[in-house]
Amino acid sequence: MTDTTKTPTPENTAPATTAPRGPLPLPTAAARALLLAGGLATLASTFLAWTWTSEFPGDLTVYGYPGGLQWLTFTAGLLTTLFTLASYQVRGLRWLLPAGNNTPLLLTAVGAFGVTWFTILAIAIELGGLVNLEPGGWIAAVASLLPLLGALALPPATATSGTGSTGGTKETIKAYVAKPEHIPAAQPLNGWAQRLIITAVTALGLAVFTYGIDTEYGELFIGYLIVVVFAVWALHTAGLLDRFSRLVAANRGFTLAMGFAAAIAFPFTQTDDHYANIGVNILIFGTVALGLNIVVGLAGLLDLGYVAFLGVGAYTAALVSGSEFSKFSGVQFPFWAAALTGMAASLVFGVLIGAPTLRLRGDYLAIVTLGFGEIFRIAVNNMDGQSGPDVTNGPNGIPSIPDLKLFGFNFGNPHDLGGFTLGRFANYYLLMVLIMAIVVLVYTRAADSRIGRSWIAIREDETAATAMGINGFRVKLIAFALGASLAGLAGTVSAHVTYSVVPTPYQFAGSTPPNSAFLLAAVVLGGMGTVAGPLLGAALLYLLPEKLDFLQDKSLLAFGIALILLMRFRPEGIIANRRRQLEFHETGQLDIPDTPTLTGEPAVTTKAGA
Amino acid sequence: MTTMTTPVLQASGVTMRFGGLTAVRSVDFTVNTGEIVGLIGPNGAGKTTFFNCLTGLYVPTEGTVTYKGTVLPPKPHLVTKAGIARTFQNIRLFANMTVLENVLVGRHTRTKEGLWSALLRGPGFRKAEKASEERAMELLDFVGLAAKRDHLARNLPYGEQRKLEIARALASEPGLLLLDEPTAGMNPQETRATEELVFAIRDKGIAVLVIEHDMRFIFNLCDRVAVLVQGEKLVEGTSDVVQADERVVAAYLGEPFEGDPGTAETADVAAAETGAAPQSSTTSTKGEAQ
Structure with a gap:
């Protein structure tokens, strides 16, 4: 073999007698x-x-x-x-x-x-x-x-791992699928080469993703x-994903731009509007998941009724859409006004729910939000003019919501653009890409600021955060309201995409997205506290029941098992936030003080108080 | 010591009752500018309860706590804003944030960029973020953690976590720093370093109030020491005065046998005290003289 230089292969480093x-x-x-x-x-x-x-x-x-x-x-x-x-x-x-x-x-x-x-x-x-x-x-x-x-x-x-092939089967398997601890750094590339690589990888990613949707x-x-x-997984263990993420970190703006370029390019690769429909639904689901990520991933507030905010946005948009079944059928807001109204309604709803519940911590908050989420659905179901005031048409919902028109551009009609025909769903898809861009921008900017740091501080240790001068209630309410209004914004589009709004999708758990359980699963599965994580999680959770229709009612069982396995083997989610990765996979020695204490007391005293 | 006697913190008649239990009984207490004051007492004496009354976690049943002349608001975050910062007995860092981020969180009360400015990212936002970061780096330099700015707090060794907690508290630009057992679990070298750090903080013009069980640390450090026993303030004064008071000795070591204050017991006390404080021989002789 010709390798003598930089990458030692096992057989030439280990002596011949004990060749691994x-x-x-x-x-x-x-x-x-x-x-x-x-x-x-x-x-x-x-x-x-x-x-x-x-x-x-x-x-x-x-x-x-x-x-x-x-x-x-x-x-x-x-x-x-x-x-x-x-x-x-x-x-x-x-x-x-x-x-x-x-x-x-x-x-x-x-x-x-x-x-x-x-x-x-x-x-x-x-x-x-x-x-x-x-x-x-x-x-x-x-x-x-x-x-x-x-x-x-x-x-x-x-060859470096001396711990050993002598261990049990568990160690052997671990050794087989483990990523090496040290990956030699890549040779420095100039800026153009880096951008070329990012472009190529984005294109490849688009191709792979498109293939998946089009199956x-x-x-x-x-x-x-x-x-x-x-x-x-192989690319990950080879260390190529690490190298790529280093490239991404060096060209953050460019990667983001390429990501959106790829997202915009998707409908142009589709000949069938059906797949654009899947695309727009994934985007809606992903946008809402990203909003939930602010609440759960950053501020650490477990919200089990989040889908209600999507519902508020959708119902608000439906009511002011000019649909003849709407209570206010004469009113037809332009889209920007409808979007703002939907956001505002969700915001108000979020503050109304948040103000009393955010004084609770942990499990109590989860239960109360679950309750409020269900209250929304049941209330909407009952506001049909018989059980309650006539606002939402009850279980029949508000059908025949007209298509959006923006600057004379009717989203319902196919449009030809440079030789490509963009159908109805492709139009909405592009609108959702824009909204997604806004949500990603809001998420990244809010996370990296004074308010974002105080959210993370609250999640880490609320008492200490309060002692640092953070008004816990206020900061949590801002997170809650922001998350709610982003979901409301996505809801306004979703009402138009689906032609009608009915109460049933806005429940806690069901076999198809969106519902609160699926949204939370998308965030957890994809990776809490990251941008790409919830989007990937949403794409997976939408595509799986869509494509594997033979699972039918067993899909929930399959998800349950998948989530349990994931939480056992990769609790930080598919795309790991750096913080979380370190939280769940401690190397052990990092957390032992360098200088041992003389008193022999445990390092952290746990006397109650403070 | 210069004779600056403007009170920073003034607690008058602070009483804290939990149902039938009186944890703190009418305590008067003052911390002046440029002072390091120690608060000692046996376990369960009410030190932490009193501390919590100062930091707004509890509202005293009776009495008032004023900071620079204004009554403290009953909310911890408002107390911090007013200018009292604290550390915790069991370290409570934001474990999964970096060292720098921890200190930046401490800057929360001294900055005011809200959600909108974070989303719009105007020039004001950038300027404020930059200023905050510079200030935080100064503080990290001050405690000697500047090189570790990007480490996660959880990965710091124990002594450095204590230092980081102090840096985080200092980031709120306090006039009074409350340290709750800052040397718990430290070795003598680390304790010595903490001592130097507290002196350096005092030299910045920040008054310091320390709760501590390490008597040598307290008596080396503090200008004044108050002793809390069973919720009541027993003695207050310089370290010599406190060490000379036999009630303090009794509170920590128990009463001597009644009617038999023989030399054997005093010798025991002296022997026990030499372990805790170097000057204890003088203490016991003074105790005998009284």
Whole structure:
């Protein structure tokens, strides 16, 4: 092997007698060869037919080019091959493995194996037996197994970890999927190269995200999830995500601009307005989740009735929309006025709920907000003119809300723009991107300021924060009101997107978003206290029930299990806030004082008082 | 010591009752500018309750507390705003904020940028943020933590967490600093360093009130010491006066056997005191003389 310079591979640092090995007894060279051969074979197998009939969705019957799920196998196989070549120190690919560890090889191999075998099994189960597989399918199954075997024969961690292969299975697994502690810093790039990389990654991200939204059947979406999860995990353990986040930190403004450019570009990649509809709903859901993130993530106020503010905004917009079923059917506000009215109504509602409840702490606040959230839905249900005053039309809601018009631009009609046709939902999507931009701006600016610091201080220790001169009640009320008005703003658009408002979506828990439980889950799942986290969480939580329609009423059970697993293994959420990451994964030694105390008393006395 | 005798803090007849229990009984207490005053007493004597009356956590049942002539408002955040800052007995930093952010939170009462200015980010906002940061860095320099500005507070060693808590309290530009057992759990070197720090704070013109169990620390540091026993102020005066008072000795070590104040017991007391304070031999002889 030619590597003697900067990335020590296990076999040349450890003495030959105790060369570290994986669970499978294979020489390292053979293991790598197996990885490479298997990766290439997997790539090749996607050009074969896997089944004889096109009854299985995606048409896997064609020789000569991949189709449907085969593309996903192809992608995963390509990643495995690239990482293997990088571990061979092939020129031009070394940057893929900065730390020289084997974990990315294993993870991509598992991804390729997972998606291929999932496809094979799906074919066998749906078409009724393994006879439905063409030779190509068998080849793919064997080919995707080879890299996995090869990766398991490689030593788990990098050579530096002395703790050991002698531990139990738990330690072995941990060593396999762990990210190395030290990732060598990248070579400095000039500004243009950095921007080029960010642009390329954003484009790639848009492509991956668009593919996910456009998946036409459940099998494809599951395969997509398998590949994306393992690919991202592999990139994470390779240290590439760390390097990229360093680039992002150096070019914050540019990345934000690129992110919004990608968000704007999304409807132009769509031919079917249905997917733009999914996009606009994800954006509404994500915007509300980001608003909730101010309340929960920054100020630490557990609000279980947050969806009510979305409802207030939506109902307010519906009432002043000029719908003939509205109580004020003669009134038709222009959009800016309707948006401001919706925000103001939510704000007032937020202050009304917040003023009495924010004196409570922790669990009590959660229960009371849950109660108020339900009060909103039930009140709206009853204001039908029989049980109560006639305002909201009760369970029938307010239908036939007219489309928005802004500067003569009717959101309901398709528009041609530079050769692309933007349908109704695409129009609303672009409007929501604008609103999202406002909310992101509000979130980032508020978080990094005197008021944002006092929110975090309140979350950390309310007594100490008060002793520092922070008026806890006032500051919490501001967070509550701000969160409420942002949700109200999103609600005003959502009323127009869905044509009608009815009370049912604004409940505590249901099987489809938005509801308070899903909103909170999106924030927690994505990563509290971050901007990207709740957006990612919202996208996932919206897409999963949308795409996996076979889950139906079991989707809540699936989410429950997924959330429990996530909280067990990654409590800080998918995208981790730096603070939270340190909170949940203490290294241990950082928290022991350097100078031991002589008295032998515990470092922190816990006498009551103060 | 210069003879500045303007009172910063004046507590007169402060009584705190919880139902039938009187935790603090008509305590008169004064802290003057440029003074370091100690408050000692055995466990359960009501020191922390009295402290909480000063910081607005409790509203005294009777009596008033005035700061520079104005009666203190009954809310902790208003007390801080008025100019009394405090630290906590068990360190209460914002553990997941950086060192700098902790001090910036301390600046809360001395800045007034609200939500709107944070959202609009006008020139005033930037100027205020910059000034706040400069001031916070000065304070970190003062306590010797400037190099650790971006560390999370939770990752600081124990002694530095104490220092950071003091820096955070100083950030509110107080006229009076209340330290609740600042050397609890510290080794002698760290205690010595804290002593120097408190002197340096006094030299900035900030009066300091210290609750502490470390007698050597208290008697080295304080211009005046008040002793609280069972909610009542027993003695107040210079360290010599307090150490000479046999009631104080009795409160800490128990009464001598009645009718038998023999030399054996006084010797015991003296022996016990040498462990706590160097001057204790004089104390016991004075006690004998009385």
